[in-house]
Amino acid sequence: MTSQDSLTSIGAARVAVTALLDGGVRHVVVAPGSRSAPMAYALAEAEAAGRVILHVRIDERDAGFTALGIALASEAPAAVLTTSGTAVGNLLPAVMEANHAAVPVIVVSADRPEELHGTGANQTTIQLDLFGEHVRFAVDVAAGDNPQRAVATAIYAATGALEDTPPGPVQVNLAFRDPLVPEAGDGVAEASGHGPFHYDAGPQALDLPAASAELPHRNTVVLAGHDAGPVAEAFARAHGLPLLAEPSSNARFGPNAVGPYRLLLEHFGPESPAPIERVVLFGRPTLSRPVGALLARKDVESAIYQPVPVAWYENGRRRETPLETLPELADFAGRGSSEWLDAWLLASAAAQHALDGVLEEEPAANGPAVGATVWANARGKLVLGSSNGIRDVDLAGQPQPDPIASVYANRGLAGIDGTLATATGIALGSGRETTVLLGDVTFLHDVGGLLLGQGEPTPDLRIVVLNDSGGAIFGLLEHGAVEESGAYGTAVERLFGTPHSVDISALAAAYGVGHQAVSTTAELAEALKSPVKGRTIVEVRVDRAGLRGLHSRIKEAVASAVGKVLTAG
Numbered sequence: 001m002t003s004q005d006s007l008t009s010i011g012a013a014r015v016a017v018t019a020l021l022d023g024g025v026r027h028v029v030v031a032p033g034s035r036s037a038p039m040a041y042a043l044a045e046a047e048a049a050g051r052v053i054l055h056v057r058i059d060e061r062d063a064g065f066t067a068l069g070i071a072l073a074s075e076a077p078a079a080v081l082t083t084s085g086t087a088v089g090n091l092l093p094a095v096m097e098a099n100h101a102a103v104p105v106i107v108v109s110a111d112r113p114e115e116l117h118g119t120g121a122n123q124t125t126i127q128l129d130l131f132g133e134h135v136r137f138a139v140d141v142a143a144g145d146n147p148q149r150a151v152a153t154a155i156y157a158a159t160g161a162l163e164d165t166p167p168g169p170v171q172v173n174l175a176f177r178d179p180l181v182p183e184a185g186d187g188v189a190e191a192s193g194h195g196p197f198h199y200d201a202g203p204q205a206l207d208l209p210a211a212s213a214e215l216p217h218r219n220t221v222v223l224a225g226h227d228a229g230p231v232a233e234a235f236a237r238a239h240g241l242p243l244l245a246e247p248s249s250n251a252r253f254g255p256n257a258v259g260p261y262r263l264l265l266e267h268f269g270p271e272s273p274a275p276i277e278r279v280v281l282f283g284r285p286t287l288s289r290p291v292g293a294l295l296a297r298k299d300v301e302s303a304i305y306q307p308v309p310v311a312w313y314e315n316g317r318r319r320e321t322p323l324e325t326l327p328e329l330a331d332f333a334g335r336g337s338s339e340w341l342d343a344w345l346l347a348s349a350a351a352q353h354a355l356d357g358v359l360e361e362e363p364a365a366n367g368p369a370v371g372a373t374v375w376a377n378a379r380g381k382l383v384l385g386s387s388n389g390i391r392d393v394d395l396a397g398q399p400q401p402d403p404i405a406s407v408y409a410n411r412g413l414a415g416i417d418g419t420l421a422t423a424t425g426i427a428l429g430s431g432r433e434t435t436v437l438l439g440d441v442t443f444l445h446d447v448g449g450l451l452l453g454q455g456e457p458t459p460d461l462r463i464v465v466l467n468d469s470g471g472a473i474f475g476l477l478e479h480g481a482v483e484e485s486g487a488y489g490t491a492v493e494r495l496f497g498t499p500h501s502v503d504i505s506a507l508a509a510a511y512g513v514g515h516q517a518v519s520t521t522a523e524l525a526e527a528l529k530s531p532v533k534g535r536t537i538v539e540v541r542v543d544r545a546g547l548r549g550l551h552s553r554i555k556e557a558v559a560s561a562v563g564k565v566l567t568a569g
Helices: 009-022 037-048 060-074 092-101 148-158 230-239 289-296 326-333 338-361 367-376 388-396 419-430 440-445 478-485 491-497 504-511 521-529 547-568
Strands: 027-030 053-056 078-082 105-111 138-141 170-175 220-224 243-245 278-282 301-305 321-323 380-384 405-408 434-439 461-467 514-518 535-541
Touching: 009 037, 009 105, 009 148, 009 170, 027 037, 027 060, 027 419, 037 053, 037 078, 037 105, 053 060, 060 078, 060 092, 060 105, 060 405, 060 419, 092 105, 105 148, 138 148, 148 170, 220 230, 220 289, 230 243, 230 278, 230 301, 230 326, 278 289, 278 326, 301 326, 321 326, 338 367, 338 388, 338 547, 367 388, 367 434, 367 461, 367 521, 367 547, 380 388, 380 419, 388 434, 388 461, 405 419, 419 434, 419 440, 419 461, 434 440, 440 461, 461 521, 478 491, 504 514, 504 535, 514 521, 521 535
Parallel strands: 027 053, 027 078, 078 105, 105 170, 138 170, 220 243, 220 278, 278 301, 301 321, 380 405, 380 434, 434 461, 461 535, 514 535
Antiparallel strands: none
């Protein structure tokens, strides 16, 4: 391109914005900065025309996770805009999550022009390929060049249109040269239109034809991991097989769903009268060691339904046989006998009853009880934080006959960072009432996600914080035994428990968010019944000191109840 053909920074930004909108982007999260100003002005023009919704965040890390949540809920690419320098690097956690979860996040990073690189110019560094293998595509657009093709290619890559490549994040690095402001006489037009329209029918069940009677009976289980989708439930139902579904599978419902399945696997082990012979895997299993042990068993054949490329594992690195079609999967799985399915459902009912009985005896709220209560009252969108929150629901959340909420969780890398921002993005991207369940450490890690500037779109978001004044999950792992031994004194509590005394109600007041404290599951259930308008925090104060013992009592009660049922059967 000759200097005569070179675009002004504002001109190039307008081309880039048009290409983003043509590619299906309807939400852009903007982190303010000077070098990115041309894009900000061009986006303001598009917003005034009703073509895009902007969300402004001063923290780039939260901006990235907000875009991630919007993309998850809207099922469309979402963009995030930053200025140059460290601002771009702050997007790395969200980009890493988007990579492993196959979420189309478009990073638009502004940069200094080539003549300023290597000169010590302010906020100037190497930004292209900053995200390495975590992006599907990265491109550098020099100052003055037309960015249309680069943006279009990036969206093509982000949405999974490249052969044998799953969707995921991309980076478009746009260099801008002064002047960075519009020309005299430019401006935004009077606002027109109503912006993008939200339509969300909510979670829906699927139906598949009943399994052929010619298929052999097999002791197969259907394991639905994260993002499995309702096809897992439909397959289990059509084949008469027990369904072991994680909460974020969006398959934890229906007549074949088993509740506390991770406590039942040992009752169908290799030495049992009815051992599991085969596993059909949908989605990604991430939550429990018993499931990992099942999938590692050499006496159990396993297959994974993989109709499209996935981002969470490399081909050849897992034991499961990948199958692309449901007929292939049906041939592998066979069909369950009535005795096989009945044994699982009887064991499930006995386990759920025993678990509920233990929780009812507890005088105060606790993690599993809170998880069960949130799950039972879920509607609209439900976001589950990493660490204990999602595992509490996985243990105690009773499957419903029909899907009642769309469930989300950052299981790509299962970090606790950005959870509030992700939930905010899910609420904004869907336009639906959203509840997020998370622990106090996860909440505090992303407390900046509560900051919304004046006039910014506000989500309908209920934030349920299980506050046990620290990190409880490590007490349920091997570290809990180390602490009980006393060999390391208070080191385990300090290094893993990370105790604190933060006043969450004061934080809520500082950010202008409603707050309600509860101490029982009955109070929590009452708080969850009311529709949420705007943002509110429901803080459930619990004591984690007895959590390890509670889980032991649950396991013992379930083992006893299930053993009696299976023996009687």
